[in-house]
Amino acid sequence: MAHVPNPRPTGDFRVSYAADRTLFKTRNETYFVIAGVLLVALAPLFFGGYVLSQLILIGIYAIAALGLNVLTGMTGQISLGHGAFFGFGAFASAWIASRGIPVMFAIPLAGVMTMAVGMVFGIPAARLKGLYLAIATLASQYILEDFFARADWFTGGTYGSLAETASFFGYQLDSDASYLYLVLFWVIVSFVGVANLARTRDGRALVAVRDHYLSAEIMGINLTKYRILSFGISSFFAGIGGALYGHYLGFVSGEGFTILLSIEFLAMIIIGGLGSVSGSLLGAAFILLLPQAMEIFANAVATVVPAIAQGTAYIKQMSVGAAIILFLVLEPEGLVHRWRLMRASWKLYPFSH
Amino acid sequence: MADHGSTLLRVDGVSLRFGGVKALSDVTFDVRKGELFSLIGPNGAGKTSMLNCISGRYRPTEGDIEWRGENLLKHSINDRAKLGIGRTFQNLALFGHMSVLDNILVGRHHRLKNNFLTGMTYWIGGARREELNERRFVETIIDFLEIQHVRNEPAGILSYGLRKRVELARAMAIEPELILLDEPMAGMNLEEKEDMARFILALREEFAMTIMMIEHDMGVVVDLSDRVAVLDFGKVIAAGLPDEVLADEHVKKAYLGEDDEVLHALAEEQERATA
Numbered sequence: 001m002a003h004v005p006n007p008r009p010t011g012d013f014r015v016s017y018a019a020d021r022t023l024f025k026t027r028n029e030t031y032f033v034i035a036g037v038l039l040v041a042l043a044p045l046f047f048g049g050y051v052l053s054q055l056i057l058i059g060i061y062a063i064a065a066l067g068l069n070v071l072t073g074m075t076g077q078i079s080l081g082h083g084a085f086f087g088f089g090a091f092a093s094a095w096i097a098s099r100g101i102p103v104m105f106a107i108p109l110a111g112v113m114t115m116a117v118g119m120v121f122g123i124p125a126a127r128l129k130g131l132y133l134a135i136a137t138l139a140s141q142y143i144l145e146d147f148f149a150r151a152d153w154f155t156g157g158t159y160g161s162l163a164e165t166a167s168f169f170g171y172q173l174d175s176d177a178s179y180l181y182l183v184l185f186w187v188i189v190s191f192v193g194v195a196n197l198a199r200t201r202d203g204r205a206l207v208a209v210r211d212h213y214l215s216a217e218i219m220g221i222n223l224t225k226y227r228i229l230s231f232g233i234s235s236f237f238a239g240i241g242g243a244l245y246g247h248y249l250g251f252v253s254g255e256g257f258t259i260l261l262s263i264e265f266l267a268m269i270i271i272g273g274l275g276s277v278s279g280s281l282l283g284a285a286f287i288l289l290l291p292q293a294m295e296i297f298a299n300a301v302a303t304v305v306p307a308i309a310q311g312t313a314y315i316k317q318m319s320v321g322a323a324i325i326l327f328l329v330l331e332p333e334g335l336v337h338r339w340r341l342m343r344a345s346w347k348l349y350p351f352s353h
Numbered sequence: 354m355a356d357h358g359s360t361l362l363r364v365d366g367v368s369l370r371f372g373g374v375k376a377l378s379d380v381t382f383d384v385r386k387g388e389l390f391s392l393i394g395p396n397g398a399g400k401t402s403m404l405n406c407i408s409g410r411y412r413p414t415e416g417d418i419e420w421r422g423e424n425l426l427k428h429s430i431n432d433r434a435k436l437g438i439g440r441t442f443q444n445l446a447l448f449g450h451m452s453v454l455d456n457i458l459v460g461r462h463h464r465l466k467n468n469f470l471t472g473m474t475y476w477i478g479g480a481r482r483e484e485l486n487e488r489r490f491v492e493t494i495i496d497f498l499e500i501q502h503v504r505n506e507p508a509g510i511l512s513y514g515l516r517k518r519v520e521l522a523r524a525m526a527i528e529p530e531l532i533l534l535d536e537p538m539a540g541m542n543l544e545e546k547e548d549m550a551r552f553i554l555a556l557r558e559e560f561a562m563t564i565m566m567i568e569h570d571m572g573v574v575v576d577l578s579d580r581v582a583v584l585d586f587g588k589v590i591a592a593g594l595p596d597e598v599l600a601d602e603h604v605k606k607a608y609l610g611e612d613d614e615v616l617h618a619l620a621e622e623q624e625r626a627t628a
Contacts, residue, residue: 003510017488018481193473200472200480201458201465204451208459211448218408219527220434220463233469275450 004340007347023195040184044177052176054288059183060244062284063190065268067237070194073275075230076210077125081137082265084144085235087257089114089242091148091155094163094252103166103247111239118235119228126224141259148254160253163246183244190237195277206230271327273334282335294319358386361531361563367416369402375626376402377587384531389557389564391574394584395607400567401443404533408440409433435463439529441520443536449509453500453519456508457491460526494522498552514545521552525560532556534566538573550577575599586619
């Protein structure tokens with residue numbers, strides 16, 4: 001990863017250790033994040049169902065992508081089973097809620113259940129690395145898919161299962177506007193949690209395992225424990241994301257949680273920025289919005305060249321693929337890297353470094 | 354000079370075999386509390402293999418290693434930091450994407466109590482207090498090694514000499530009783546070597562660490578060490594005070610490559626074992 005300088009403004013001196021370890025590096029960064037949260041919180045006043053549903057989905061996918069980023073970005077372990085864990089969270093939450101537990105509690109419980117399942121499937125990570133681990137996680141994808149189809153008691157089998165509507169002290173969160181706040185809450189909790197993890201003991205241990213596992217072990221880090229823990233944390237967020245997804249749709253069916261979804265999650269974190277907390281959000285937004293942007297693009301092309309009006313669907317699909325390829329070629333380190341370059345250039349302007 | 358106190362580490366008849374290759378055979382020596390012990394020898398003599406046996410990367414095929422009178426080999430690699438053994442690596446092994454500060458903080462891993470749950474909830478559960486307290490200690494190491502100016506840089510972009518220092522800082526953060534230094538001065542210029550020699554002496558004087566060092570620079574070895582052991586073809590061919598050891602005929606020949614009966618016999622033995 002190329003290093004991009006992030007100089008502090010002149011006169012911004014840190015006079016305590018606490019001031020040097022803040023969540024956001026500068027005051028502007030803090031304002032920027034608060035403004036972002038406020039804008040989303042106020043969105044229901046200005047936007048209709050479509051924009052709100054997009055925001056909700058971005059939030060849900062961002063939480064799950066964040067989990068994968070802990071595993072793949074921070075710890076350096078590839079997983080091809082994240083989509084299945086996402087699905088497991090959705091089924092688990094629907095199942096827990098159907099036992100009479102309020103959805104508000106079912107969501108975190110589903111996260112914990114998914115965490116446990118993730119840690120079991122993470123056990124091979126104690127021995128396997130790289131491509132071998134990727135294939136081992138592929139097995140977890142297929143095992144879970146099969147489980148979704150067969151475990152009638154848990155998932156409703158091929159029919160799927162109903163997920164209760166979330167409610168908050170008797171107030172039904174059945175509209176996009178109200179559900180947005182539930183998702184926003186979990187997005188904040190998850191992102192702050194992982195950002196905190198990154199600046200404390202266990203987060204450092206995970207990155208140490210990725211960067212140089214031999215010397216990490218000499219430093220007293222138990223490799224097996226942290227490799228499996230990483231699967232646990234990652235699956236927890238996949239479970240939370242899945243649970244929110246299930247209760248949002250109101251119905252959970254196994255067909256959505258295939259390997260394609262797992263690969264989409266991988267694409268999100270690669271495009272957003274591996275190992276970056278904010279990159280998970282950017283990547284999720286990019287992957288969700290790109291097809292829609294490309295649809296607009298394809299329709300615009302069709303109005304100029306009427307002959308291809310029949311083929312807009314294909315143009316859309318191909319443009320999505322082309323955009324991803326171009327992105328990876330031109331910015332392999334993700335949106336976050338691009339953002340850092342921009343930030344450095346305007347901070348340092350008119351000098352180059 | 355050190356008080357040459359009680360035995361801290363005792364290597365007793367250690368042999369290490371990789372298939373037919375015998376990397377170490379019947380190596381015996383001890384490191385006493387408070388001394389600076391150097392392990393020297395030509396390339397491929399088994400010095401780093403010996404260090405790896407102590408730090409746990411390799412498990413001796415035969416023999417015992419005792420730490421403070423107890424069996425060290427029953428402990429896992431990651432337990433050894435807690436026991437008080439730290440090390441640096443010959444080929445730099447830093448966490449390249451982490452800042453220098455975080456690299457050093459990883460050395461504090463076994464001293465910290467916060468886990469992923471209290472870590473995520475930072476403000477609740479004491480992680481914040483603990484992390485900030487730890488920072489105080491880490492800063493004394495940063496000051497001591499004169500790396501203040503790079504503390505927020507990623508370790509991977511630093512110059513070679515600085516990276517060597519960060520490695521030392523990380524090993525110091527373990528607060529080990531015994532620190533194993535694998536060629537701390539390899540690839541350094543004279544000025545950097547002098548700095549490093551100063552740091553190594555201070556490790557013992559100020560931080561009360563016992564030091565076991567592998568080094569090729571004979572001047573450094575003679576100037577700094579209390580005792581020296583020489584390895585060649587995986588065997589200890591001489592041990593004792595630096596001057597005595599370097600005056601030893603076998604050692605001279607091992608380094609200068611002259612014909613020597615003892616070395617000859619060793620080389621032949623190894624060849625037979627390989628064949």
